[in-house]
Amino acid sequence: xxxxxTRKKADFTPPPEKQATKIDLSSGGGRRWVAPxxxxxxxxxxxxxxxxxxxxxxxxxxxxxxxxIVVGFGFIAxxxxxxxxxx
Numbered sequence: 001x002x003x004x005x006t007r008k009k010a011d012f013t014p015p016p017e018k019q020a021t022k023i024d025l026s027s028g029g030g031r032r033w034v035a036p037x038x039x040x041x042x043x044x045x046x047x048x049x050x051x052x053x054x055x056x057x058x059x060x061x062x063x064x065x066x067x068x069i070v071v072g073f074g075f076i077a078x079x080x081x082x083x084x085x086x087x
Contacts, residue, residue, distance in 0.1 A: 031087055038082045045075030 049072035051059050061068060 031085060034082060034086045038079045038086065041075050041079030041082060045072045045077075045079065048072035048075060 048060055049069060052068040052072065057065065057068075061071075064071065
């Protein structure tokens with residue numbers, strides 16, 4: 001039986017080393033307002049709901065009644081929307 005020809009394999013060449021990308025934190029990228037605003041919205045929403053419950057529905061806005069809970073959650077939801085802009 002004839003001997004089959006062997007294929008010569010190419011020598012292994014390792015992939016080029018990856019270089020870490022440098023992130024410039026000094027400029028802020030124009031998004032320095034995002035984190036403080038996000039935390040402020042979370043805090044205002046939480047405070048709104050807590051004040052509503054602690055004052056037995058008389059504060060922050062008595063005429064809104066139970067809609068004060070919706071307002072508080074609206075602030076918290078706004079905080080989540082703002083958080084999508086954070087880089």
